[in-house]
Amino acid sequence: MEKPGKPMPVKQSAQYIPRRTFLGGLGAVVGSTLLQPGCGPGEAGSLLDVDAGALVSSADLIYLSPAAEPVEGHPVGNGRMGTMIWTEPDRVRMQINRNDVFAVNRNHEGPRDGPADHCGGCAQVSIDVGGAAFSGERGFEQRLSLYRAEDAIEGGNLTVRCFAAADADVFVAEIDDRRPQPQPIRVALSMWREPEVKTGAHTSRYEFEQAAGEVSVAQQFSEADHFCSSSVAVRAVGRDVSVESDGGKSRVLAMPAAKGKVTVYISSAAAWQRETDVRSQAIRLLAETVDVPMAELLARHRAWWEDFWSRSFVSVSSRDGIGGVVLTTDAADEVTRGVIGGGRIS
Known part of the structure; x- marks a missing residue:
């Protein structure tokens, strides 16, 4: 699988509690809370009157300084399509993955984790905002809202709000540039490797296509009886857009400097059948999404997640x-291993 950076070291808290101790303590605490006399419906012991939004939001992941390594970014996804989101001083970076993309199958002749094992990686996307808005020197904050499954990055009078739509394989990033001197916006879609790489009998291929205000890249893996294809398509709305080539492995959607909002839509599709046109599927998803008002997209997305969190x-x-x-200590313990979100990091 494509790796955005080296693993984040696990930092043991001074208040670290081993899992065995935590589980035992959890049972004791819950038992005492449920069975203790005098805990009425309106008191802390009631499990029937719960503000799910407040409860889940208490575990939001908040960075008050930029992530030191790509792997320390915020994960956002919908169960099929996802990305890690991290920053560099002048841009937001993303690694677009899918859970149905496999470079090899069980009959692969090479070693596990070898040069042909690219797993779920589809493409890279970066949003270059110009200047050093995310240097960490001017009010930086990156907040992952668990309740709404949205990530918001703030720095230097510029905000990038991101979410992976719950009901479609489309990632949405809204850039709001309020800087006194706005900069051009450049959205790059990039391959993970050279356009064609052969490793023994295994072949991986990438190919770009572009249209007005839109660019897409298709990826294919093939070896003997194995075939898997995927595509990522990107479109920007809100300003005049031109498509540029940034070397053989990248295409850029370039937009002039202006104050206000720009929305970037990133869609993906995958298949294991050679006859399936995954590029057309990804482009169709874009076309179906860009015409939907942002308020409606957010309402549908948030309704899905509110229902999800209300179940338990x-x-x-x-x-x-x-x-x-x-509870907070265990949530922090889980965060360091990337299992769930929770905690405040500065």
């Missing part, structure tokens, strides 16, 4: 406050 929850509390400490 974990709430730990106790009169001495230990319950909250235990």
